[in-house]
Amino acid sequence: MSATDKVFAGSIPGIYDEYLVPLIFADYAGDIAKRVAALSPSVLLETAAGTGAVTRAIAAALPGHVRYVVTDLNEPMLAIAAQRQGKDDRISWHQADAAALPFGDASFDVVCCQFGAMFFPDRVKGYAEAKRVLRPNGAFVFNVWDRIEDNVFANEATDVLGQMFPDDPPRFMARTPHGYHDKAVIKADLERAGFSDIAIETRPAISRAPTAEQVAFAYCQGTPLRSEIEARDASKLQAATDAVAEAIRIKHGSGPVEAKIQALVITARP
Template sequence: MPPAHANDSKFAGTIPQLYERYLVPLIFEPYAVDISRQVARLSPGSVLELAAGTGVVTRHLASDLPADVSIVASDLNQPMLDVAAQRGTARPVTWRQADAMQLPFPDQSFDVVVCQFGVMFFPDRAKAYAEAARVLRPGGYFVFNAWDRIENNDMVSTVCGALDELFPQDPPRFMHRGPHGYFDRDVIAGDLARGGLPRSDIALVPHTSRAPSANDPVLGYCHGSPLRTEIEAKGPDALDRATDKATAALLERFGSGPVEGRIQAVVAIARA
């Protein structure tokens, strides 16, 4: 099914920079380390990354994989790739704007396709998985992750709980329907099978999220993601009020010093 809101997969304006500054170290870095090491263990000769965002996984792949392994990092949003390219990698990679629903690559082009926290935004996941299967060589792997249910991710659930209180008649639901809306492992396995990837291993993987203060998660979630667009639509001062409300909720739960909370994701490995 298509996303409920057209802007859910749009990362533009200042969102890419704030995403990179606050959300990447907060929640994406630990899983980027894991997924890059998993890809390295598969000993690929060529890798395609989907939904590369601002390049956190790309940077790890460039460091973890031998220099002769080709890496193509793609994303639907060119502004995210611009930030990734500006940030740079340890060795050259190819940056490519591309839609995962219709990949601009020939059949059987890659040994591994990898995607960190992007599959939740695909309008038709089985079709996207079929595209991944198409560009994989026989015996290749599709490796990806998706966030577990929001209740199992402490900081974002606290932020969203505060927004529920602030906007009780029409609370913003980007985090629920987008990042945290695709966690059922049976559903994921079914989508993979319909996409031609019936052999899959899907597991829950926990990590710990850390930030110097409550301010960082609020700036990440409320300013550095498409949640911002949904908040701003509620009025000219809505973002300021949301920032204050979410910060107060995090301070109440985690205290005024460095903050630490649980994060959890679903990690899948499917073989072509």
């Protein structure tokens, strides 16, 4: 993982929330919310919450008596999540590292995490922390992106930027968001962390946007991919965004666009 892969700062969090969340995260947030609600937790922890796509979906799905603790390592992302959610007495917000949680053992019925595990520097440690704070009959519910080839817009953006910067291709999307998809590795990491009952489901969906330009803007300027582009030539950020938009427009049309996305959804129990 590059040093910039976890940096969501400046204008990135706002663009991420406005454009990338509806593009690729909202569908999976609803899925995680249904799975969590079906477990009927009385106290719930979310790690790596980002700008709160899952938080909003879960808060809408859970009854009023549930206590909900929401965390993220990145304060600018968490601030947007709290602002978007508004006042909700069930929810408390904490800046926290998923690999060093500031909570006692056996504190939660469910721990959930949407598309955060790929960013853990030590996944086994992060999983072990989730297990530590779970009650004995609790569940850890999370998802990760499948391989980049099954996530069309991300793959197309990566290909275009590779052509634009052939000597040093920006590989953030392939390296990190889509770099942790081997089911055997995921299962082994969870087992090393102490989980024994592990289910991994492949879940395809469709990514949609009003225009190709919005897709390109979301990926090139609403993720750490922006930092990679600017590190190579800051003056080419808009040109890179335009090139990705043009490629998507050629393949998917000049009006509303859609393409396949795919993730793995995991439920693990001690």
